[in-house]
Amino acid sequence: MAQKVTVALVDDIDGTPAEASVEFSLDGVNYTIDLSQDNATELRDALTPFVSHARRTGGRKRATIKPAKAAAPQTTDKERNLAIRTWAREQGFQVSDRGRIPAEIVEAYDNAR
Incomplete structure (x- = not known):
């Protein structure tokens, strides 16, 4: 039924x-x-x-939100940072062993690759 x-x-x-x-x-x-x-x-x-x-x-109309990028694994970041620091020293840049790498050094590294 x-x-x-x-x-x-x-x-x-x-x-x-x-x-x-x-x-x-x-x-x-x-x-x-x-x-x-x-x-x-x-x-x-x-x-x-x-x-x-x-x-x-608030309400239904929401601001446009860009989708977040997938986070890279931390080991990849460490390996990349080590490669950037090594390359930077070979090129004559002064870069510390720890901390943030200056954007201009990262940009120079990316442009060289």
Whole structure:
């Protein structure tokens, strides 16, 4: 035997069929309410004077984020840094045994390869 389950949205204000679930937030609390088109419009109209003077602090529109590069294994970094330091000394650069290698030395190494 087959069953058919139907879910009907009902307006939380007046019990009529609802067309939308409207999300909003107030005092740090998020709310969702099911509303008919008329009640959704009424809610948006009531909030318009406040929203038009408010600062947006979040929401659905997100900033474009570049995907992160996969981290290279640490041993590869150590081997590369050792190779850069050795090459730099052979080329007459002064470079320490530890710490960050100056960008101009790394760039010169990359250009030489």
